[in-house]
Amino acid sequence: MTVKTEISLDSFFIFNPNLGLKEGEEEKKILYYYPKSTDLKTKVRNIGLSEAIFNFTRTFNPDQPCEVLNTLKIRQIYYNPEPNIYLVLVLKVPFCRTVDGDVEYQSDHIQTEIYLSVLKQMYRECILFTSPFSCLSHNQLVMQLDTFYEKYLPTLRIQNCDIMDLFQGIHFLPLDKSTFLHIHSCINLMQAVFPFIKYSMFLCHEQLVWSGLDMEDTQLVFRYLVANILYPLLDSETIQSKEGSALPRISSSTNNYGRFLTGATNLDSNLELETPPIVHLHHHTGLDEKYYFVIYNALSITVCLFIPVETTILSLDTYKRLDVFLSPKLTSLASEVSSYTSNSNISSLDNSSNGPKFIYFNQLNLAMKSSIHNNYRKSNNNISIDPNVMRILMDIKSANKYEEFYIVIQHKNANLIEINGKSITEVIGKYSNSREFYIVIQHKNANLIEINDEVKKICDSQLENIFFCQ
Template identity: 40%
Template sequence: MNVKGHVTLKNFFIFNSNYGPREGEEEKKTLYFFPSTTDIDSQIKAIGLCEAVVKFTETFSDKPCEALHTQKTKQLFLEAEPDFWIIMTVAVPFSKKEKDDQSYYEYREEDVQNSVYRAVLLQTYKMFKLFNGTFVNILERSGGDISSLKHRLEHFYSRYLLTLKLHQSDLLDVFNGISFLPLDKNTYLQIQCLINRLEALFPTIKYTAFLYNDQLVWSGLEQDDMRTMYKYLTTSLFPSHLDQELHGSSTRSSMTAPGGTHFGKFVTGPSNLDDSSSLGKVPRVFIQSDTENEECYLLVYKALSASICMLISVNSTMNFDFFRTVDGFLGAQMSKVASDISEQYPRKSVASNTDPQFKYVYFNHMNLAQKTTVHIDIRKLSGVNIPQETLRLLGDINSDLTRDNEDGETIVKTASDFWVVGKKSDQREFYVVINQKNANLIEINEEVKKLCSTHLNSIFFLD
């Protein structure tokens, strides 16, 4: 009998020790606790233990505590803002085995990699900050009302934590990169011209981003803002909109405009421009680009496979006429641009296919560009096409290269005869899995060089 467990979320909580400094006031430290059914005494004990661990580790290092390991759990620590701690505890996977007619559990702590799950924890904070602003900013806007902060934490995390797929977390969560779509110069300039005209015609649009098939083409946002926005768009907003379309919720698929039929529609905003009562919902987001916690409306418009995201000042008026005017400007032009891209997109896709013997992950720290053939799809809905043990090995190699903070290379041969190579150079990282049993080290090194020159245009290494 061999029953395998999965990585699961045991608890998740946020606290600030300054809010309950005296004995008997400990429960005031708790700002949010999941699961909500946990009794107060257990919450106080969990937070007290974390406080003790943080204080104890401060005596040995200037760096804050990052993780606490036990046989059955791993606890990840993040000081998101000064004195505001976010803690996530995950259950370690296990196997139920039998020996001499006795059952026992074998815990596999190597399945829970600190770097991966700390990245997941950091993402939970960045996603909260995107829709609510920083903890300190919420308190400032509410005049120091802690209950206002608690309400926002409860409202966001009670929903967001249910969407976490911890058992699918891997190296891509560490990078949290962006998949870019390379285009020819003429098409790229056509998109740039469209965005310039859009922003000139509608001055309230402060930032713009253009995507095609979940790949970024152009962005006017700062990198860190775009990284979080990209994660939200590709893993939440676009998939939910697609589900609505598949279930027939979208009421308008095309419209006749002066330039001909177009296929433009709002993803956020009015679902039907023929009905003035269907204004829809436009989410608010907080951007850290020009000024910290700058609040904007997120208006998303889509035509075929192309999407344009417009961040609009919250001080502007967004009535039904505004949406109609935006639609009148974007509809036909977005439809034409999407058609132009689709003509060259299949060729790009075919050109990017790699030899089945090679699977790789590439990440560029300078522009956050990310490419993977290890994952069947970029959103990791269909899993990976290499063994899980090999995927974890990629994470281990990444941790080693990151720890030294220097350029380097690691080559490993696994027990299942896979060759795994990790390289870091000039702010770029490249990991490749090669399925060649009888190859030697020299041959593998040559194959990696050949792969880089073929698929990454020789831009990576400084040989």
Template identity: 25%
Template sequence: MDTTNSQGIVTVPPSLSYFCVYNPSFGDTDDSQSDQLLYYTSKKTVPMDVKIRQVGLAQGLVNFTRVFSPSKPCENVHTQKNRLAFYEPEPDYWIHISIELGHVKKVIKDKEGKPKTTIDYLDSNLHDSGVKRMLELGYEMYRIFNGPFEYTVRTDGIKALKNKLEEFFANWVFEWDFEKTELTKTVDGILYMPLSDSAESQITSFVNQIQSDYEFISDMFVIWQNKLVYRGNGAIPVNNVRGIWRHLVSYIAERDEHDREIENKRKNKEAEKVSTFMGFTRNISGSNLLSYFSTTPKVSPSTSPTNSTSHNPSTAPLETNGLLSPSTQVFIPGPSNFLLGPTNLHGPDGDIHPVKVYLSKNSNSSNIRTVDHRHDVDESDIEEYYLVAYKQNALTLVFFIPLNSLEGSAKVQEMVFYRSFHNYLTSQSEEIIKILNENHEKSKKLGRTDIDKEYRYLFFNKMTLAVKSSLYPFSSNGSLTSSSRGLTITSEMAHALCELHEDLEKYPQLTEIYTRSSTNFWIVGKRSEGRVLYIVVPKKEASLAEVEDDVRRITAIYFSGDNIY
């Protein structure tokens, strides 16, 4: 329609309307309905009766759909303007979100030539799989650091659960970017670094050495830069591996940013002030998860006056976040090598606030908790650990110390332990850093061909959650990597990839799908025994058979030989 006034087009991205956690069994009379609400937050302030009505509707929808689909009631609701989504991670505990859809406002002229505003809501640009993954991720991360909802209620009461929910979700919920549709987030995998055989055996003996010297350490991860190199002896279920890895990666990015700042300051000959300048906000809340998606460092507001001299916007002081509980914030003058653990090795024992995690036991078949045979939270399924993490250069080591180990539980409270452990690790790590560095350089050279520019791919292994992707070739600090000079993923491609992913999930028997869009790019999904490969082939003239040849070529270059993939 040529009546469209191009100046009158306004695009509004999707945004959170409200988010809540509730349990219908906590208030089953009309008067006590508000007791069902465990956590509620919304874009606009709403009165209690509105909240109760929203939760009432949510339950109504669940009951309505249960008539036909008893085991999987209402998962999401599409309306003209909104999307509602539901997730029941534990019996009777519901996580529920309402998102206002992105929309395009246009001023057009009606038949009589009068201008009028039309609003087009973009329902198909918000993917159910992405929203679902977001809710699952929220619970997954919450649970790692706080334990199951029911566990908290039983040990500390409902009030304690409400506090924990507030602390975890308050920051996180509003930061989610519903607009960005990235398959990399929906499939949500772990980045692994492939190892040569010799590097692998050296890592294994390195890990074994540490665990025999410190017997109370029951398991370990090794991370190089942001990639997982060693993921423990198999006792930790793979979705917990992903959660902890992601959490650590956010700390690593924070620390690297911090180190860069110090380096810059030094160059600016302000090194003498630096040692007192920086501080770290430590908190085990959802905001750490955030920093995985945005690398803005958390800087303490109460630091030095040199702030005003800074011209780097990323060092601008952040507002104190009143929602963080004081007990989880630690301000430190200069961080030690422990990402998790004491920040000042010479402080008193009381400064140590060991991080506790609640992991699931690894059952052989399925690692993701299913909500089928659920009546109660099975406490025997929870494994509690103290988590300690140590970083030197690009190497990060993560240690799991079971709470039920008397020796370990005592040690993690003592500064003297960290001092000796620090010295031990510093000397032990040198060799392994060299090995991993060589391995890293070697793997960087591999597969750097022109094919990088022509195609984009994402590989995912459902069993190991390993992901390898060239869809968004930006490194974590936002700079372009060498392969980024080629094809750029358009928003249309990004949406098409998500749809392809949803189709493969919906039709588990399909082995391959080829699609050619109306704008003439091909997208291919290929699956074999839990491994899925997505490829974008932007060739207008290519035939089905030619695209297949391309897919073969890419598979041969990237995915032959590495057993991770």
């Protein structure tokens, strides 16, 4: 019996090499360490190792710090976003134990670029809530990192990271003009009625429809919101409904479907108001502005409100007025959206398992689309193709960064061959005008001409409205 393991998180730590310089005070360097249960000695040793590697490699190339360390059993990913701040992600290399007891480490299963991107995102999402690390005092920083990553790490799902995590893109909900305009009009009206709302964001079915923020902040907020708030919420609701004890989403007193996910989560209670989380926007432009991050959810719709901390005091009454305003409007918009999506789904989506699959990513607006993933939640069995093929896709991506390319890779899928002997998976990557498009075709009796036709068909249907050199 062969035993296989998955990629998993060994540890994750953040340290400042300039602290605890005295012998015996090395633990002061530690700003955050996961898992917490690790004994101090190991912590100090690991940090020491990373620091040593940094210092050593700097000799060869002072401009570009070391990014990754490969060993047989682990892989360390480094990120140095601010002076003297180092983030280290340590992954366990998956292995395969054969019947004879031989252990084979599959180091090619960890695609470094993906985890580099994941690590960067971990940092960026963190400073969305804390402001840059160097701006905080040591104690504050340690505390804030602890609160943030405590919640964050369980949602990370290292073993399910793939090319989508490399892109860290945004899923836009496809909508027709008029539905989009109705949503937009509702947001404008809301911001006119409640002028203290500086920015807002509108999501439906965990996909973005509208964002008043700029692209960088939108990406951060979107990624964080979906992975750390909305999906866990959905999961908890499915569990509850399976257990038959689902909490009614309709609050008894107002008979509406809306509720606040942050801030006044219970409008009926007289308890002290929760302060909504505070986000720091506009880092990339050098500003640091604090906003309350209020999230309101009604049926499939989620609206985020960004309210300047300095100028606004949120009272229960404000929340109630917002609720009265939003609830009926969002309820009707939700039904409008669902009637559109159900109409268009019937005609366009062919969800047969054998058809060609694609992944689309546009660097310039970070739009991302995939028919390989059953949904955008990270979970096992979420991708409809072989993980090996998924890795090939990633290889194509990392090999071609700068110019258009056109590559067909034939991948003889071991599992499929066993079943019908002739099946072949084709992976095609296309890159044009800052857009990337990957196609995976699984074909019996693969014939190049047929595959070519297939590719042409999917390109025509998916890319007809954009300028994309085929």
